[in-house]
Amino acid sequence: MGKEILLMQDIVKTYNMGDEDQVVLKGINLSVDEGEFLSVLGPSGSGKSTLMNIIGCLDMPTSGTYILRGRNISEQDQKQLARIRNKEIGFIFQSFQLLPRLTALENVELPLIYSKIPPSERRKRAMEMLEKVGLADRMYHRPNQLSGGQQQRVAIARALSNNPTLLLADEPTGALDQKTGKQVMELFRELNNEGHTIIMITHDSNIASYGNRIVRILDGNLREGDLKDA
Amino acid sequence: MLKESIKMSWKNIINNKMRSFLTVLGIVIGVTAIISLITIVQGLQNEVTSRFADLGAGKIAVQAFGTPLKQGLSDNNIKSLSEIENVSGVSPNLTLVSSVVKNGKVLEDIKIEGRNEVFFRNSPDFIARGRPLNILDMESKNKVCIINQAVAKELFLGEDPVDKTLQIGGTTYLVAGIIDEEVTSDVITLFAGNQSDYRIIIPYTTAMGMAGIGSINVLEIYISDTSYTDEVIEQVELILNQTFNFKDNSFEIINLDSIVDTMNTMNDMMTAVLAGIASIALLVGGIGIMNMMLVSVSERTTEIGLRKALGAEPKNIQLQFLIESIFLSLLGGFFGLILGLLISYLACMGIGIDFRLSYLAIFLGVGFSAGVGIIFGWAPARKASMLNPIDALRSV
Known part of the structure; x- marks a missing residue:
């Protein structure tokens, strides 16, 4: 195993729901090493989306320490968090989240725009990424001209474009049929073999089994599972 | 970005x-x-x-209403007004209404203006053809007139009116010149608001004799350096006050620059x-x-x-x-x-x-x-x- 890139200690997240506080995460401890393909398996309502938001620096824990690449996330301001999301994390969403008015290429370029990469290099890198996910012939298509699987590949290319520390996938196959889902998972495995660290959140144990490590989340608690569980 | x-x-x-x-x-x-x-x-x-600016700049207009004893300004008053520093000339403006006749053709109720040579000197482009009125016309109360195109067209159809004659109020006048229509509208006439189509100008001295008036009620004072307008107005007020014995409302001074x-x-x-x-x-x-x-x-x-x-x-x-x-x-x-x-x-x-x-x-x-x-x-x-x-x- 490589070096540790992510460390969570006693992460608690409570939401204030009117009179009472609802505890969604009840003291999560998690450590992820470089090169891992971690599946976080849990049913809906288990707190896995909240966990993903915190890992993705979109949300802050109520208490606990979260260290990503040696940086304590609670100590970062809005601007630094934006930069961390931009450089360290590649998001892959269930519903792809592509901007409908942009071409595949332009969608892939988005994170590069925010990291102020000059246009010519931006284009070159985005093209490389699309080639990598097998969409070299679809660069100038809009999302609505692409199939679900192709859209998710564009989203993966976008997540990869800034060469992030961590790929963070939230139910990446949730909106795809089984066959396409399988193809996307194989792409994930390939990326992991190339050395990309992946954290994937899913409720589907079949999908979770593509990972090389599984943790289960239930009612806000996390416990190590093993691959046989899945 | x-x-x-x-x-x-x-x-x-x-x-x-x-x-x-x-x-x-x-x-x-x-x-x-x-x-x-x-x-x-x-x-x-x-x-x-x-x-x-074309018509009114560099002059002030004076309207003398007078008093029961002194009903207007005399030639002497005009002379003293024209001697004020920075005044280049004073032009009286008399208006009377008369009939005009030529070869049996009659124009009734025509406004006749009485002016002096200063008026013409200060509007060099005023005359299209012929000559303007000069100081000799004033002194000898010559029976000469300046007419506009409308009068020329009405009374002298097809011929050049210059040096021809017409009758104003029964007296024969020689047409000395024709007004250039481009510059005819005068600010004072604009103010009077009764600019008729026909326009005839005669020497003011002749006009005074003709109407039997001994005094002048409207005049324009030309100022050579407009930066001294206020000083000139002060002097004019002084002279007019002395003339009319400091009676209220005996005269009015209209400064065209200040109107603008x-x-x-x-x-x-x-x-x-x-x-x-x-x-x-x-x-x-x-x-x-x-x-x-x-x-x-x-x-x-x-x-x-x-x-x-x-x-x-x-x-x-x-x-x-x-x-x-x-x-x-x-x-x-x-x-x-x-x-x-x-x-x-x-x-x-x-x-x-x-x-x-x-x-x-x-x-x-x-x-x-x-x-x-x-x-x-x-x-x-x-x-x-x-x-x-x-x-x-x-x-x-």
Whole structure:
């Protein structure tokens, strides 16, 4: 195993729901090493989306320490968090989240725009990424001209474009049929073999089994599972 | 980054053509109104000012109402008035009504003006043909006259009137010259408001004899250096007060320069008021833009969330929405500018005044619309930048 890139200690997240506080995460401890393909398996309502938001620096824990690449996330301001999301994390969403008015290429370029990469290099890198996910012939298509699987590949290319520390996938196959889902998972495995660290959140144990490590989340608690569980 | 924001804004505007058009309409109307109002009012103002400058600059008009004992000014008074420092001449202006006859053709109730040589000296282009009246005409009360084209046409059809004769009030007069129609309108006659089509000018001395009047009630004083106008007016007041024994309301001095000043001030105020009213349309347009931007922000909540997840800082988001609203407003300002200039051009042609491009109007139109974009785009842009990315992403 490589070096540790992510460390969570006693992460608690409570939401204030009117009179009472609802505890969604009840003291999560998690450590992820470089090169891992971690599946976080849990049913809906288990707190896995909240966990993903915190890992993705979109949300802050109520208490606990979260260290990503040696940086304590609670100590970062809005601007630094934006930069961390931009450089360290590649998001892959269930519903792809592509901007409908942009071409595949332009969608892939988005994170590069925010990291102020000059246009010519931006284009070159985005093209490389699309080639990598097998969409070299679809660069100038809009999302609505692409199939679900192709859209998710564009989203993966976008997540990869800034060469992030961590790929963070939230139910990446949730909106795809089984066959396409399988193809996307194989792409994930390939990326992991190339050395990309992946954290994937899913409720589907079949999908979770593509990972090389599984943790289960239930009612806000996390416990190590093993691959046989899945 | 700026380039991308502009590109994205353009795409969004183009993608919502109808909505953008309707949103921008308020700005278009506002800018159109401001530009056309300012251009037209300024055109009118220029027209009036230049007319006054041609006719009225460098002279003051005196109206002597007199007292029961002294009903007007005498030649001696005129002489002392013309001796005031910086006064280049004094021109009396008598008006009487008489009939004019030529070869049995009669023109009734024609206004006859009595003037002196100073009047002609100060309007060198006044005479088109023939000669102006001179000092000899005054001294010997010559029976000569200057007529305008209308009189010439009516009484001397087909022949040159110069050196021909006509009868005024039964006396034979020699036509000395013809008025150049281009410069006939005189400010005093404009003020009198009864500028008739026919115009005949005779020596004022002749006119006085003819009407049996011994005094002069209206005169113009020409000032050689207008920077001393106030001093001249003071001196004129002194002389007239002495003449009329310091009686109240015995005379009035009209300073044409100060009238022009007053009129300009009034016009400026009117422009400001009109522009103020027109800017209400801009305000309404601005609210329209704000509304559209707010709708746009809620429509694009997911996009905002995604952009934030991909590394957009709040200021990036804010900039993008701000650029979009400025873009919309400027678009409105641009069309308003074109429409406004077109309308004011047509209006100026219609009224018959010079169309002059007003840089102030253009500056105001463009400046205002950009300002509206910034002011009314600020709140929606800020709202967008403050969106919590999780909430934004969840609203799929």
